Amino acid sequence: MQTELSRQLGAEHAIFGFTPFPAVAAALTRAGGFGVLGAVRYGAADDLKRDLDWLEAHTDGLPYGLDVVMPAQKVEGVTEDEIEAMIPEEHRQYVRDILAAHDVPELPEGERSGWRITGWMESVARSQLDVAFDYPVKLLANALGSPPPDVVERAHRGGIPVAALAGSPRHAERHKEAGIDIVVAQGYEAGGHTGEIASMVLTPEVVRAVDPLPVLCAGGIGSGEQLAAALALGAQGAWLGSVWLTTTEADLGSRALTRKLLAAGPGDTVRSRALTGKPARLLRTAWTDAWEAGEGRPGPLPMPLQGLLVAEANSRIQRWEVEPLLGTPVGQIVGSMDSERSVQAVVDDLTRGFDRALARLNAIADRH
Amino acid sequence: MQTELSRQLGAEHAIFGFTPFPAVAAALTRAGGFGVLGAVRYGAADDLKRDLDWLEAHTDGLPYGLDVVMPAQKVEGVTEDEIEAMIPEEHRQYVRDILAAHDVPELPEGERSGWRITGWMESVARSQLDVAFDYPVKLLANALGSPPPDVVERAHRGGIPVAALAGSPRHAERHKEAGIDIVVAQGYEAGGHTGEIASMVLTPEVVRAVDPLPVLCAGGIGSGEQLAAALALGAQGAWLGSVWLTTTEADLGSRALTRKLLAAGPGDTVRSRALTGKPARLLRTAWTDAWEAGEGRPGPLPMPLQGLLVAEANSRIQRWEVEPLLGTPVGQIVGSMDSERSVQAVVDDLTRGFDRALARLNAIADRH
Numbered sequence: 107m108q109t110e111l112s113r114q115l116g117a118e119h120a121i122f123g124f125t126p127f128p129a130v131a132a133a134l135t136r137a138g139g140f141g142v143l144g145a146v147r148y149g150a151a152d153d154l155k156r157d158l159d160w161l162e163a164h165t166d167g168l169p170y171g172l173d174v175v176m177p178a179q180k181v182e183g184v185t186e187d188e189i190e191a192m193i194p195e196e197h198r199q200y201v202r203d204i205l206a207a208h209d210v211p212e213l214p215e216g217e218r219s220g221w222r223i224t225g226w227m228e229s230v231a232r233s234q235l236d237v238a239f240d241y242p243v244k245l246l247a248n249a250l251g252s253p254p255p256d257v258v259e260r261a262h263r264g265g266i267p268v269a270a271l272a273g274s275p276r277h278a279e280r281h282k283e284a285g286i287d288i289v290v291a292q293g294y295e296a297g298g299h300t301g302e303i304a305s306m307v308l309t310p311e312v313v314r315a316v317d318p319l320p321v322l323c324a325g326g327i328g329s330g331e332q333l334a335a336a337l338a339l340g341a342q343g344a345w346l347g348s349v350w351l352t353t354t355e356a357d358l359g360s361r362a363l364t365r366k367l368l369a370a371g372p373g374d375t376v377r378s379r380a381l382t383g384k385p386a387r388l389l390r391t392a393w394t395d396a397w398e399a400g401e402g403r404p405g406p407l408p409m410p411l412q413g414l415l416v417a418e419a420n421s422r423i424q425r426w427e428v429e430p431l432l433g434t435p436v437g438q439i440v441g442s443m444d445s446e447r448s449v450q451a452v453v454d455d456l457t458r459g460f461d462r463a464l465a466r467l468n469a470i471a472d473r474h
Numbered sequence: 475m476q477t478e479l480s481r482q483l484g485a486e487h488a489i490f491g492f493t494p495f496p497a498v499a500a501a502l503t504r505a506g507g508f509g510v511l512g513a514v515r516y517g518a519a520d521d522l523k524r525d526l527d528w529l530e531a532h533t534d535g536l537p538y539g540l541d542v543v544m545p546a547q548k549v550e551g552v553t554e555d556e557i558e559a560m561i562p563e564e565h566r567q568y569v570r571d572i573l574a575a576h577d578v579p580e581l582p583e584g585e586r587s588g589w590r591i592t593g594w595m596e597s598v599a600r601s602q603l604d605v606a607f608d609y610p611v612k613l614l615a616n617a618l619g620s621p622p623p624d625v626v627e628r629a630h631r632g633g634i635p636v637a638a639l640a641g642s643p644r645h646a647e648r649h650k651e652a653g654i655d656i657v658v659a660q661g662y663e664a665g666g667h668t669g670e671i672a673s674m675v676l677t678p679e680v681v682r683a684v685d686p687l688p689v690l691c692a693g694g695i696g697s698g699e700q701l702a703a704a705l706a707l708g709a710q711g712a713w714l715g716s717v718w719l720t721t722t723e724a725d726l727g728s729r730a731l732t733r734k735l736l737a738a739g740p741g742d743t744v745r746s747r748a749l750t751g752k753p754a755r756l757l758r759t760a761w762t763d764a765w766e767a768g769e770g771r772p773g774p775l776p777m778p779l780q781g782l783l784v785a786e787a788n789s790r791i792q793r794w795e796v797e798p799l800l801g802t803p804v805g806q807i808v809g810s811m812d813s814e815r816s817v818q819a820v821v822d823d824l825t826r827g828f829d830r831a832l833a834r835l836n837a838i839a840d841r842h
Binding site for chain 2: 107108109121129238274275276293294295301302303304305306308310311312325326327329332334335336337338339340371372373399410437438439441460461464466467468470471
C-alpha cells in the first residue's frame with residue numbers, strides 16, 4: 107500500500123509512526139512503515155546519539171525520521187531559571203495540593219526529575235539537529251510550527267524533506283510559505299497538541315490549501331479502515347502516534363499506565379492545557395480534571411510555564427504509579443487499543459484492514 | 475453507489491439528507507438519495523400535513539423519511555407556561571442586553587415569533603407522528619435519544635424502520651436495546667447536537683457496538699471523498715445535513731445568512747449551548763460568543779429552558795438579519811460550502827468524488 111510520498115521516502119507502506127521509543131520506530135521501519143523518533147524527551151545530545159546509533163543498527167538500511175520541537179520564534183537570552191521565576195506561587199501551591207491530596211511521595215533521594223521536557227528549547231533542539239545531521243535521517247519533522255529558515259535550508263542541502271504539523275488550513279499555508287515539504291494535518295481527535303477541526307474535515311481542507319504538497323493525516327487512525335479513510339480524504343499517508351503506546355516494543359515505564367490505556371474508552375480523553383500550557387489531547391485523569399476551570403482553581407499557565415510547573419509532579423506521579431493521576435497524551439482511538447501487540451502485528455492489521463475496506467468500497471461501487 | 479441499507483430502503487445512492495426544507499428533501503430523493511424531512515420546526519400538525527402532501531407529490535414514488543424530536547422520558551403534566559416560569563430574570567435581562575447592544579428592533583406589530591421550537595414537546599411530536607403514519611414514510615428518525623417503545627412498535631407494525639442519533643458507542647448500544655433499526659453516528663464535527671468523539675473514531679466504534687445493525691456516518695461529510703471515507707469506516711451510508719443549507723432549494727429566509735455560510739471557514743463553528751441548552755455545533759457569531767463562560771455572563775440554561783429563553787430573540791435577529799448575531803446550526807464542513815448549487819449538483823459531486831477517491835485507493839493498493 108504505497109503512495110507517491112511513501113515511494114519517494116523508500117517505505118513499503120504509507121504508514122508513518124511517531125514515537126518516543128527507538129524500539130518502536132525501528133520495528134515500524136522494519137515492518138515496512140516509516141518510523142519517526144520523537145526527540146523532545148532527549149535533554150542531552152549524547153542520549154540522542156546513543157539512540158540514533160541503536161536505531162541505525164536496527165533498521166537494516168531502511169528509512170526513518172526524526173521529530174524535533176523547535177519554535178519558529180526565538181526567545182533570545184532567556185534562561186530556564188528566568189522562565190521558572192515567572193511561575194506564580196499560587197500555581198506552585200496548587201500543584202503541591204494536588205500531590206498531597208493523592209499522597210504522592212517525593213522522588214527517592216538522588217533521583218532527578220527525568221520527565222522535564224527541555225527539547226522545546228531552541229538551544230536543545232539545535233544541539234539535537236547537529237547530532238541528527240550526522241545520521242542518514244530521511245525526514246525531519248517539527249511538532250511546533252515551521253522550523254527556522256536556516257534549519258529548513260540545512261535539511262534541504264542534505265536532501266532531507268521537512269514535515270510540520272498543522273491544525274488548520276491557514277497554519278498549513280504558512281508552512282508552505284516557509285518552504286516545508288510535507289504537512290501533517292493533525293485532527294481534533296489526535297493525541298498531543300491539537301486544534302479544533304476533526305480529521306474528516308481538516309485533511310481535505312489542508313490538501314486543498316497546500317496543493318501540490320503531500321499531506322499526512324494524523325488523528326483518529328488506529329485501524330486499516332481508518333487508514334483507508336485517511337487516504338480517501340486525499341492524504342498521501344497516515345501519521346500514527348497513539349496506537350504504538352500499547353505495543354510490546356513500547357516502554358511506558360508503568361504497567362499501571364498500560365492497563366489504563368487498554369481499559370480506556372473513546373470518550374476517556376480530554377483536550378487540556380494541563381500538561382504543556384497548550385491544548386493537547388490527554389488521557390482524562392484526576393490530574394486533567396484538576397486543571398479544568400472552576401472555583402478555587404488557578405487554571406493552567408501558558409506554554410512553556412505550565413510544562414516547567416508540572417515537570418517534577420509528573421515524574422513523581424509516574425515514579426510511584428499513582429493511578430488516579432497517571433496519564434499520557436493519547437488520541438480518541440485509545441478506545442480501540444484493547445490488547446498489547448507487536449508493532450509488526452499492528453502493521454499487519456493496518457494493511458489487512460485497508461484491503462478489507464477497499465474491497466467493501468469496490469463492492470458498494472459495483473452494486474447497481 | 476449502493477449499500478445493503480440503501481438498497482433495502484429503495485434509494486440509488488447511500489446518501490441520506492436531513493433537512494428542514496421539503497424542497498431539499500424532495501430534490502435529494504429525486505436525485506437518487508434519501509431525503510429526510512426534519513419536523514422539529516412544525517408547531518401544528520396541519521403545517522406538517524401540507525408539506526408531506528407536497529413532498530409526496532414531488533418525489534415520484536421514491537422513498538423519503540421523517541425526523542422527529544421525541545424525548546424517551548416523558549415530562550408529565552408540565553405546561554409550556556410552567557417551564558417558562560423557571561427562567562431566571564437574570565437570563566432574560568442578559569438576552570435583552572445582547573439585543574440592545576446590537577440595536578435589534580422588536581418584531582413588527584402582529585408578527586409572532588415563528589422561530590420557537592415546539593417539536594421537542596412530546597405532545598407535539600406525537601401529533602406529528604399521527605400525521606406521518608398516514609403517509610408512505612420509509613424511515614422514521616429521532617434526533618433525541620431512542621423514541622418511546624410504543625412509537626417504535628407502531629413504526630414496526632407499519633414496516634417502517636426507526637433510526638436514532640448517537641454520539642457515543644454506549645449511547646448507540648442503548649438504541650439497539652430499545653429496538654432501533656439504524657444508528658446514526660453523529661461525530662463531533664457535525665452541525666447541531668453533537669458529542670465529543672470525531673467521526674473518524676466514532677463511526678467504527680458504533681459499528682462495532684451495535685453489530686449487525688446498519689450505521690450511518692454523520693458529521694464532516696460534504697464531498698465524495700468524505701463519503702468514501704465514511705463508507706471505508708464501515709458505515710452503510712452517510713447522513714448529511716449542513717451541505718444542503720447553501721443549495722438553491724434551501725430557504726434559509728435570509729440572504730445575509732447564506733452569505734455568512736458561504737464565507738465561513740472550517741474553524742468558524744463552535745460547539746455551544748447557546749441555542750438549545752445542549753451542546754450543539756453552530757456557526758460562531760456574536761451570539762454564541764455572548765454565551766461563552768466569562769465574568770458577568772450567566773451562561774446558558776439547560777434544555778429546554780435555553781430554547782424558550784432565546785426563541786423570540788432569534789426570531790428578531792433573523793427577521794432583521796442582524797449580521798453579527800445571525801447564525802444557524804452547521805458542521806465544520808461549512809468551510810467547503812463555497813458556492814450555491816442545486817441538490818442535484820451536490821449529489822453529482824458526491825458520486826463523482828466517491829468514484830475519484832475509490833480510483834485513488836485502488837491505485838495506492840496496486841502500487842507495489
